[in-house]
Amino acid sequence: MFPGEDVKNFLRMVYEFLSELPNIIVPEDVCSVIVFGSAAGPSDFVPGVSDVDVLVLVREIPERRVYDLDFMGTRVHVSLFTPEELNQMIERGSPLGFMFKYSVISLDRGCLSMIRSRPRITDYTVKILRRSVLVALGLAIERYYMDMPRESTSHLYHSIRHLIRYLYSLSGDAEGFPVSDEELLSRAPEDLGRFFKKLIDMRRRQIDMNELRESIEETIELITKKLGLKKTGIDILEKLPSKPHMVVACEDDNWLVFHVEIANEKGLKKLRLRGSDIIEIKSTLCD
DSSP states (O other): OOOHHHHHHHHHHHHHHHTTHHHHSOTTTEEEEEEEGGGGOTTTOOTTTOOEEEEEEESSOOSOOEEEEEETTEEEEEEEEOHHHHHHHHHHTOTHHHHTTSEEEEEESSSGGGOOOOOOOOHHHHHHHHHHHHHHHHHHHHHHHTTOHHHHHHHHHHHHHHHHHHHHHTTOOSTTOOOSHHHHHHHSOHHHHHHHHHHHHHTTSOOOHHHHHHHHHHHHHHHHHHHTOBOOOGGGGGGSSSOEEEEEEEEETTEEEEEEEEEETTEEEEEEEETTEEEEESOOOOO
16 A cells, blocks of 8 residues: 555656546547546545546547556546537536536646536436445456456445445435545445445455455445335355356346356356245346
8 A cells, every 4th residue: 555645646647647648538629638537636545446537528529438548557547528518418417517516627728617517416416326335236246256356345445335325315415515535434324334334444454255245245235225125145156166257246126236257168158146946037237
């Protein structure tokens, strides 16, 4: 783990690198480069675990929307939008609009002045946050079975982070929407706050698979309790004849459901897990 000052120095280098994005993407098109998420503040950034999330504003609708870059072993995820598109997203209630509360501007050639919409909580905000809780849970379980404990822990952290934001969004209070870990801890119900604090610590150190499995179980318990879902536990995945290659978590008829892919002698088999039921299916997609 980097000491605090080293994290700050690393992020300064990241910001300098990002100021050169016009030379990497499309020079005449890029007019603003904004860093948001954990990379916008050293207290939430964990080197080797955290990604760098970047929004690039361009003057014309881009042919390519996403770039995944590497900077000194850290994934830099770059998304491209026009100012008009970003305005529409914020107006609709995209959670992305709240992320600019803490951001770092690496470059601005005038596009930011065109952003006039203000973050607000809508039905769309609530829907996206609720879905994000389960998406991150599925990724955490998938990485667990791939023997990637740090990645799995990070996805658990994101799942509970989304859950805290989802519960808060039900209040409709856009002004107090939590962005940083400190704000999330202050807004979270006591049981969620206690567990989220544990996950923050786990992301910053080495963990064993037994501790990770227990944390997955606790995450499932909290998610099903807070979302009012019937539980499908991780134990049912351990009854499968082989480790899953893919895990997608979603809700169906008030149940937490897992759609998985496993390998067999004929190739890949797709299964739907609900409660104690294991059903073979054709599709792993969730509605």
